[in-house]
Amino acid sequence: MKAAVITISDGCFHEKKEDTSGRALHQILTKNKWVVAVTRIVPDKIPPIQKQILELTDHGEIDLIITTGGTGLGPRDVTPEAVAPLLEKEVAGLAELMRLRGVESTEFAALSRSVAGVRNRTLILSLPGSPKGATQSLQAVLKVLPHAIDLLQGRTEHDSSS
Amino acid sequence: MKAAVITISDGCFHEKKEDTSGRALHQILTKNKWVVAVTRIVPDKIPPIQKQILELTDHGEIDLIITTGGTGLGPRDVTPEAVAPLLEKEVAGLAELMRLRGVESTEFAALSRSVAGVRNRTLILSLPGSPKGATQSLQAVLKVLPHAIDLLQGRTEHDSSS
Amino acid sequence: MKAAVITISDGCFHEKKEDTSGRALHQILTKNKWVVAVTRIVPDKIPPIQKQILELTDHGEIDLIITTGGTGLGPRDVTPEAVAPLLEKEVAGLAELMRLRGVESTEFAALSRSVAGVRNRTLILSLPGSPKGATQSLQAVLKVLPHAIDLLQGRTEHDSSS
Numbered sequence: 001m002k003a004a005v006i007t008i009s010d011g012c013f014h015e016k017k018e019d020t021s022g023r024a025l026h027q028i029l030t031k032n033k034w035v036v037a038v039t040r041i042v043p044d045k046i047p048p049i050q051k052q053i054l055e056l057t058d059h060g061e062i063d064l065i066i067t068t069g070g071t072g073l074g075p076r077d078v079t080p081e082a083v084a085p086l087l088e089k090e091v092a093g094l095a096e097l098m099r100l101r102g103v104e105s106t107e108f109a110a111l112s113r114s115v116a117g118v119r120n121r122t123l124i125l126s127l128p129g130s131p132k133g134a135t136q137s138l139q140a141v142l143k144v145l146p147h148a149i150d151l152l153q154g155r156t157e158h159d160s161s162s
Numbered sequence: 163m164k165a166a167v168i169t170i171s172d173g174c175f176h177e178k179k180e181d182t183s184g185r186a187l188h189q190i191l192t193k194n195k196w197v198v199a200v201t202r203i204v205p206d207k208i209p210p211i212q213k214q215i216l217e218l219t220d221h222g223e224i225d226l227i228i229t230t231g232g233t234g235l236g237p238r239d240v241t242p243e244a245v246a247p248l249l250e251k252e253v254a255g256l257a258e259l260m261r262l263r264g265v266e267s268t269e270f271a272a273l274s275r276s277v278a279g280v281r282n283r284t285l286i287l288s289l290p291g292s293p294k295g296a297t298q299s300l301q302a303v304l305k306v307l308p309h310a311i312d313l314l315q316g317r318t319e320h321d322s323s324s
Numbered sequence: 325m326k327a328a329v330i331t332i333s334d335g336c337f338h339e340k341k342e343d344t345s346g347r348a349l350h351q352i353l354t355k356n357k358w359v360v361a362v363t364r365i366v367p368d369k370i371p372p373i374q375k376q377i378l379e380l381t382d383h384g385e386i387d388l389i390i391t392t393g394g395t396g397l398g399p400r401d402v403t404p405e406a407v408a409p410l411l412e413k414e415v416a417g418l419a420e421l422m423r424l425r426g427v428e429s430t431e432f433a434a435l436s437r438s439v440a441g442v443r444n445r446t447l448i449l450s451l452p453g454s455p456k457g458a459t460q461s462l463q464a465v466l467k468v469l470p471h472a473i474d475l476l477q478g479r480t481e482h483d484s485s486s
Contacts, residue, residue, distance in 0.1 A: 072475055073413065073415065073442060073447075073472055073475040073476040074475050074476065074478055075445070075476070075477075075478045076478075077413075080413070080414075081413070089235065089239075089242070089243070089275065090242075090275070091235065091272075091273065091275060092257070092261075092275065093261045093265075093271070093272035093273060093274055093275065094272050094273070095416070096258060096261060096262075096272065096420060097261075097265060097269065097272040099416075099417045099420060099421075100262070100265070100420075100424070103417075103421060103424070107421065107465075107467055107468050108468050108471060109417070110415075110417035110418050110420065110421040110465065110468060111415065111417060111418070111468060111471070111472055111475065112417055113413065113414070113415060113416065113417065118235055121237070123235075141269075141272065143269055144269050144270050144272055144273060147270060147273070148235055148273055151234055151235040151236050151273065152235040152236065152237070153237075154236055154237045154238075251397065251401075251404070251405070251437065252404075252437070253397065253434075253435065253437055254419070254423075254437065255423045255427075255433070255434035255435060255436055255437065256434050256435070258420060258423060258424075258434065259423075259427060259431065259434040262424070262427070280397055283399070285397075303431075303434065305431055306431050306432050306434060306435060309432060309435070310397055310435055313396055313397040313398050313435065314397040314398065314399070315399075316398055316399045316400075
């Protein structure tokens with residue numbers, strides 16, 4: 001299954017910071033038999049974030065989009081505001097599960113404004129920007145992602161979770 | 163107190179599948195002293211789902227509406243999109259509690275897009291379609307339902323939870 | 325850091341009930357080195373609630389607004405409906421964490437419709453109206469509040485939670 005990793009960070013976009021989180025997510029996905037077909041770095045602004053999401057979901061070739069960054073409370077953190085309006089279906093349980101596992105490790109994970117949902121049969125997850133927050137969030141839901149993709153693409157019948 | 167159980171399933175509506183979940187919910191409710199006054203089976207389409215919700219909440223005779231089915235990620239799963247716009251008050255905590263207890267059993271419960279809320283003094287819960295998902299979700303909140311009904315009908319004072 | 329405590333209660337507003345919850349929150353905040361710069365009591369009506377929130381967030385002098393009351397399921401409980409439309413950023417994880425810690429103590433905490441978010445660099449938390457519900461909710465998030473304020477005011481870099 002094909003994934004895209006979008007790093008949302010002014011610092012990385014302007015090459016003042018290394019994209020540690022994007023690389024860490026890439027590695028976890030590859031280890032778990034995902035093909036990371038696309039990686040992008042965009043600044044913390046709503047239009048470029050939405051442009052990437054729209055492009056990557058329009059053709060139906062990407063099964064999973066993972067964004068990292070911009071989910072915090074800072075003035076420049078706008079990822080949820082960019083992603084949520086593009087979701088046709090919200091999957092609140094995935095965002096809840098990422099934070100639930102997060103707060104088991106540190107209560108500051110409650111400050112992550114991660115959202116999750118579906119657009120045009122692509123699953124979209126917005127993860128925190130820090131390497132630790134991003135990788136912990138992905139690990140929290142990694143096991144259910146293949147089944148989620150099967151479900152949203154109609155490749156499987158309703159099951160015990162739906 | 164009076165409950166309605168609405169099964170949302172193309173398969174059950176077209177009599178290709180037995181309504182196992184609807185019957186299981188009926189049984190749990192009856193055992194817990196609820197009167198199941200109405201049972202319905204509707205297809206996975208927004209208009210018939212909304213029609214049932216509107217009819218059952220307009221007269222104020224039903225205290226609790228439980229739907230089962232259509233909360234997953236599949237292309238035909240539209241229950242949250244049908245139910246959420248009709249809620250005057252969302253009760254996110256009930257949906258969270260159903261998923262929280264669910265993920266303690268299987269992480270796939272995070273994929274349930276259950277919503278909960280109030281319309282015209284009727285509590286509405288949308289449960290997953292599988293017998294296991296539906297019954298586990300109901301069990302997770304069963305204990306608090308009578309008090310929730312008392313509160314939303316104004317029969318009791320604010321208490322420690324409100 | 326400066327906090328405001330708004331008690332939302334018809335009973336307290338009309339002086340038929342003592343504002344036990346407001347006083348309890350005041351005490352916890354003061355003990356934890358917050359300056360409670362403003363306390364108010366408003367009735368359970370959307371316009372006066374929104375008026376207070378708007379006044380207290382317009383000048384940017386208050387870092388944290390805590391409301392208590394009106395988060396239940398009763399016909400007069402309208403705090404989430406008053407507060408949510410004023411939030412520029414929702415912080416779902418804080419509301420989830422308050423309910424998560426709540427249900428560890430009593431499952432009735434699932435009925436709290438607390439919301440949390442940011443308006444004009446002020447963090448806003450809506451807590452239940454009962455002394456027990458209000459204080460437990462505040463205790464659940466108290467540790468992360470100073471960091472949340474730093475983040476939303478841009479005084480700190482993105483960290484492991486954002």
